[in-house]
Amino acid sequence: MCIFLILRFVVNKIANLHNMEQLGFQIIKGDLFSTEDHFSLAHCVSKDLAMGKGIAKEFKKRFGGISILREQNPEIGSVVYLQTPLRFIFYLVTKNLYSDKPTYESLTHSLQSMKSVCLSNNIHHLSLPKIGCGLDKLSWDRVLPIIQEIFPPDAFQIKIYTP
DSSP, rough: OHHHHHHHHHHHHHHHHHHHSEEEEEEEEOOGSSSSSSSEEEEEEEETTTOSSHHHHHHHHHHOOOHHHHHHHOOOOOOEEESSSSSSEEEEEEETTTOOOOOHHHHHHHHHHHHHHHHHHHHOOEEEEESSSSOOOOOOOHHHHHHHHHHHHEEEEEEEEOO
């Protein structure tokens, strides 16, 4: 009986380690839009949903849905989203106008809002660019720890794509 319990414990530990490998955090050099279909996508936008430059322009071109996003009443620090048959497309509202710059606080609030939507919809796989660090000029060295704190590796698999 004792050996059976020890074996069962070891098997459970191995299974848990295997599951941990499937979750976690990766930085990938490549195209964000090539990520697997079951990964939801996210990026930063302004409250005005202009999306005229950078990766936001590509999101607008690929997914459209601006009227659906506007109906969700975007506010700074919130998240609005589109839902496709395969995944959610998240728009982190981090600033008022496209010409403004976000703050670490607005980004943090938007990420927390996205996490709430993820948990409510059983979403555990996210792919994103280095959010807030392109045209928005936030420091990746400060953004990365925020993402890692909000999305713990035992509950989420996060893939960060860099060009």
